[in-house]
Amino acid sequence: MNEKDRLEILKDILFTEDREDIDKIANRIELLEQAYNSREKFASRVDPIVEEQLDKFTKSIPHTLGPTITATLKKEIQNHKDEVVDALYPVLGKMVKKYVAQEIKVLSEKIDNQLSFISAWKRKLRSFFGGSKEKELLLDDIGGEKIEQVMLIERGSGLLKASFSKTETIDEEMISGMLTAIKTFVEDAFNQKNQELELIEYELYNIHIQSFVNYYVAVVISGAYSLKAKDKVQDIIFDFYHNFMEMNLDLIYTSRHLEQPVDTISSKLIQKKLAEYFGNAKI
Amino acid sequence: MQKSKKIVILGHFGVGKTSLIQRFVKDSFSDKYKVTIGVHITKKIVEVNENDSISLIIWDLEGTDEVQMIRQAYLLGTHGVVFVFDVSRPSTFQNLNSDLKIVAEKTPDTPLIIVGNKIDLVIQDELQSLLKDNNIEANYLTSAKTGDAVNEMFTHLATLLNDLT
Ligand SMILES: Nc1nc2c(ncn2[C@@H]2O[C@H](COP(=O)(O)OP(=O)(O)O)[C@@H](O)[C@H]2O)c(=O)[nH]1
Ligand SMILES: [Mg+2]
Numbered sequence: 223m224n225e226k227d228r229l230e231i232l233k234d235i236l237f238t239e240d241r242e243d244i245d246k247i248a249n250r251i252e253l254l255e256q257a258y259n260s261r262e263k264f265a266s267r268v269d270p271i272v273e274e275q276l277d278k279f280t281k282s283i284p285h286t287l288g289p290t291i292t293a294t295l296k297k298e299i300q301n302h303k304d305e306v307v308d309a310l311y312p313v314l315g316k317m318v319k320k321y322v323a324q325e326i327k328v329l330s331e332k333i334d335n336q337l338s339f340i341s342a343w344k345r346k347l348r349s350f351f352g353g354s355k356e357k358e359l360l361l362d363d364i365g366g367e368k369i370e371q372v373m374l375i376e377r378g379s380g381l382l383k384a385s386f387s388k389t390e391t392i393d394e395e396m397i398s399g400m401l402t403a404i405k406t407f408v409e410d411a412f413n414q415k416n417q418e419l420e421l422i423e424y425e426l427y428n429i430h431i432q433s434f435v436n437y438y439v440a441v442v443i444s445g446a447y448s449l450k451a452k453d454k455v456q457d458i459i460f461d462f463y464h465n466f467m468e469m470n471l472d473l474i475y476t477s478r479h480l481e482q483p484v485d486t487i488s489s490k491l492i493q494k495k496l497a498e499y500f501g502n503a504k505i
Numbered sequence: 506m507q508k509s510k511k512i513v514i515l516g517h518f519g520v521g522k523t524s525l526i527q528r529f530v531k532d533s534f535s536d537k538y539k540v541t542i543g544v545h546i547t548k549k550i551v552e553v554n555e556n557d558s559i560s561l562i563i564w565d566l567e568g569t570d571e572v573q574m575i576r577q578a579y580l581l582g583t584h585g586v587v588f589v590f591d592v593s594r595p596s597t598f599q600n601l602n603s604d605l606k607i608v609a610e611k612t613p614d615t616p617l618i619i620v621g622n623k624i625d626l627v628i629q630d631e632l633q634s635l636l637k638d639n640n641i642e643a644n645y646l647t648s649a650k651t652g653d654a655v656n657e658m659f660t661h662l663a664t665l666l667n668d669l670t
Contacts, residue, residue, distance in 0.1 A: 379511040379582025399546040410578040
């Protein structure tokens with residue numbers, strides 16, 4: 223036995239137990255390594271499958287979930303028809319109006335072109351006989367119309383929801399009731415369900431009426447009410463309704479017999495908005 | 506803004522609808538009969554208690570002998586209905602219960618107050634048996650002429666409508 227062998231024997235005696243432990247640990251590590259590798263192998267095989275399924279699922283939503291979603295939406299819309307119409311009406315109304323206005327503009331421009339030389343002559347003649355300057359005559363054509371008062375009125379009941387007025391006026395609650403009665407009578411008497419009263423001429427005022435589903439807006443205008451001004455007023459009403467009212471459908475809900483009352487936006491806020499939209503508008 | 510409610514007054518010609526409103530709003534009475542044409546609208550702010558008031562927008566409709574003929578459009582969005590008959594003219598209450606049924610159908614889920622008017626023209630004892638014989642249950646018996654129970658009737662309705670909100 224040489225030195226080396228002896229040392230080995232000694233080692234054997236001293237370290238047997240350790241050796242076994244080390245072997246065990248090594249075994250374990252090997253097992254873990256195997257498991258890890260096979261998992262990676264597994265993953266590389268499975269991941270594409272999951273991805274593909276997910277992709278398929280996403281693509282199939284229109285066919286599988288789509289009908290359910292559409293049906294739900296349809297039902298919601300059907301149950302809240304008035305609210306939907308109220309929300310869409312200003313947008314549609316403006317679109318249709320813009321289109322018609324454009325067509326009329328084109329038409330009237332055509333006529334204007336043909337007639338402009340005549341009216342130019344007429345003006346010349348007038349200034350010749352009347353002694354006033356041509357420019358002043360042109361200014362004559364521009365009306366002095368002004369928005370005096372705006373009221374947001376509940377249809378049917380005729381109750382005033384909010385109003386804006388430049389000057390103190392007689393009882394607005396009474397006016398809105400009377401306007402509603404007149405409107406109701408006219409619409410009912412002529413029995414045209416789809417025809418709405420649009421304008422009431424009253425002494426020096428024109429009262430422009432624009433109906434929506436649950437409310438209508440009445441704008442009192444002083445001065446000659448030109449087509450151009452009418453166009454502007456309509457735009458302002460549609461803008462007001464579109465930007466403000468339909469965002470507050472809860473306002474509409476209150477007029478219904480709801481089981482639980484909904485918090486409504488305050489008349490004060492609507493009043494403020496009316497002033498904003500109509501107060502300084504140039505028509 | 507003031508809370509407000511729309512009420513309509515219904516009933517046959519000449520039962521005193523306009524007179525009742527006149528009594529309530531202006532505390533006056535006229536013997537002259539002015540037929541209401543179309544609709545007349547008046548407003549009265551009613552105190553329902555010490556710190557609460559409500560404004561009644563009263564729609565006085567032209568009378569019709571046929572309840573069925575009332576313009577439906579006038580009834581839209583109404584919060585309360587007053588149905589008036591004339592205790593001195595049987596033709597205005599002979600069909601009261603069927604009239605009321607029609608009114609209730611036209612204004613579903615709306616408080617309805619039944620008023621027998623012109624009680625100053627009949628004898629109290631006869632009135633009771635008259636109502637009983639005709640199977641009539643009136644909520645109020647009023648006289649626009651003397652003012653009997655007119656305020657009470659309108660204030661009751663106002664309170665009722667105020668409590669509903
Ligand atoms: N004696 C009496 N007459 C009344 C009373 N109420 C109304 N009248 C009269 O009855 C008529 C019709 O009244 P009116 O209010 O115009 O009835 P309406 O058609 O229902 O509006 C008028 O001549 C009134 O003066 C009442 O309580 N007593
Ligand atoms: Mg009358």
